[in-house]
Amino acid sequence: MTATGPSEEPLGVLPSASDGEVDLEALGLKEEDLRELYRLMALTRRADLEATALQRQGELAVYPPLIGQEAAQVGSAFALRESDWIFPSYRELGAALVRGVGLVEYLHFYRATWHGGTYDAREHRFGYVSVPVGSQILHAVGYAMGARLDGDPLVALTYFGDGATSEGDFHEGCNFAAVFRAPVIFFCQNNQWAISVPVSAQTVAPIWKKAEAYGFPGVCVDGNDVLAVYLATREAAARAREDGTPTLIEAVTYRLGPHSTADDASRYQPGEEVESWKARDPLVRYRAWLEGTGLADQTFLDEVEGEAKSFAAEMRSGVIGSDPRPVEEMFRWVFEDVPPHLARQRNEALRFAAEAGDPEVKTRRA
Numbered sequence: 001m002t003a004t005g006p007s008e009e010p011l012g013v014l015p016s017a018s019d020g021e022v023d024l025e026a027l028g029l030k031e032e033d034l035r036e037l038y039r040l041m042a043l044t045r046r047a048d049l050e051a052t053a054l055q056r057q058g059e060l061a062v063y064p065p066l067i068g069q070e071a072a073q074v075g076s077a078f079a080l081r082e083s084d085w086i087f088p089s090y091r092e093l094g095a096a097l098v099r100g101v102g103l104v105e106y107l108h109f110y111r112a113t114w115h116g117g118t119y120d121a122r123e124h125r126f127g128y129v130s131v132p133v134g135s136q137i138l139h140a141v142g143y144a145m146g147a148r149l150d151g152d153p154l155v156a157l158t159y160f161g162d163g164a165t166s167e168g169d170f171h172e173g174c175n176f177a178a179v180f181r182a183p184v185i186f187f188c189q190n191n192q193w194a195i196s197v198p199v200s201a202q203t204v205a206p207i208w209k210k211a212e213a214y215g216f217p218g219v220c221v222d223g224n225d226v227l228a229v230y231l232a233t234r235e236a237a238a239r240a241r242e243d244g245t246p247t248l249i250e251a252v253t254y255r256l257g258p259h260s261t262a263d264d265a266s267r268y269q270p271g272e273e274v275e276s277w278k279a280r281d282p283l284v285r286y287r288a289w290l291e292g293t294g295l296a297d298q299t300f301l302d303e304v305e306g307e308a309k310s311f312a313a314e315m316r317s318g319v320i321g322s323d324p325r326p327v328e329e330m331f332r333w334v335f336e337d338v339p340p341h342l343a344r345q346r347n348e349a350l351r352f353a354a355e356a357g358d359p360e361v362k363t364r365r366a
Helices: 031-056 072-078 094-098 135-150 161-164 167-181 207-214 224-244 271-279 284-291 298-320 327-331 340-356 359-365
Strands: 084-088 155-161 183-190 218-222 247-252
Touching: 031 072, 031 167, 031 224, 031 284, 031 298, 072 155, 072 183, 072 224, 072 247, 072 284, 084 135, 084 271, 094 207, 135 167, 135 183, 155 161, 161 167, 161 183, 161 207, 161 284, 167 183, 167 207, 183 207, 183 224, 207 247, 218 224, 224 247, 224 284, 327 340
Parallel strands: 084 155, 155 183, 183 247, 218 247
Antiparallel strands: none
């Protein structure tokens, strides 16, 4: 696969048949790496389903499912070095898992107990959850520009959806990255729908071709092919590291679930379209290839399934067992010196919390 080669069709690696040939040498992945990709995708799928269930049961305020996009997230995050940074939007649980972020800490954002999540972004080099559409693109470009000025050979990858390409932040980010040669990978998960707006109503030109206007490579890759995503991202990272060349990757995939748990996707997603994409399930497809090539047997698959169940159960108990955050945190992080009117509100809130006694009541009353 030539990542910079023009193509009207998404570039892929996995054959349509499970026993087809794949150039493993070109991938540069060991057999254990190939199995690890499946393991990470399986854990992501199980954790995503569990998070959706937790929201339905009132344990999370809201949650944006990523089911169907596991290959796009796992393949791209797996291709980066530990020293590289990721700047996510709000649907990147899979990428967070690859980076070693504790998902209980990650889900504090969706539990509405801490803005962005309670994990250490610097430890994992994984930015906090960003909801304003496209804003994280500017964060990635700014960080990459700073790293380049410091002589730090890192790459910044930012995730966003097809809808974000209609935002000014996307175009400003691309232009700045091109002009200042910021080592950024713009990774668009084109899941076909920006809430209820189809991609056909977002743009006439293919998303990956927008890179031409800014003077850097654009790539269209099969987002349900984890190996193709991995290879395209690895090649983009090499370009960025070598001379600061940015890349726009459009990973063509599909959002099998709703935009978020507050959305009813059945009102706008055609049923036949959903079913056609279910037939391209990235986990089923990759598992079939692993089995067909003898890289995975039933014992391995059973072990992964058991680990995924345990992983999701631990995540569930961790989320449910999470204590409320201290009430006084509501009054931190904005002012160095708390203004008198906020100081009065803080003191009153703390007095109510102390009188309430129960931590859950503290949070509600504060």
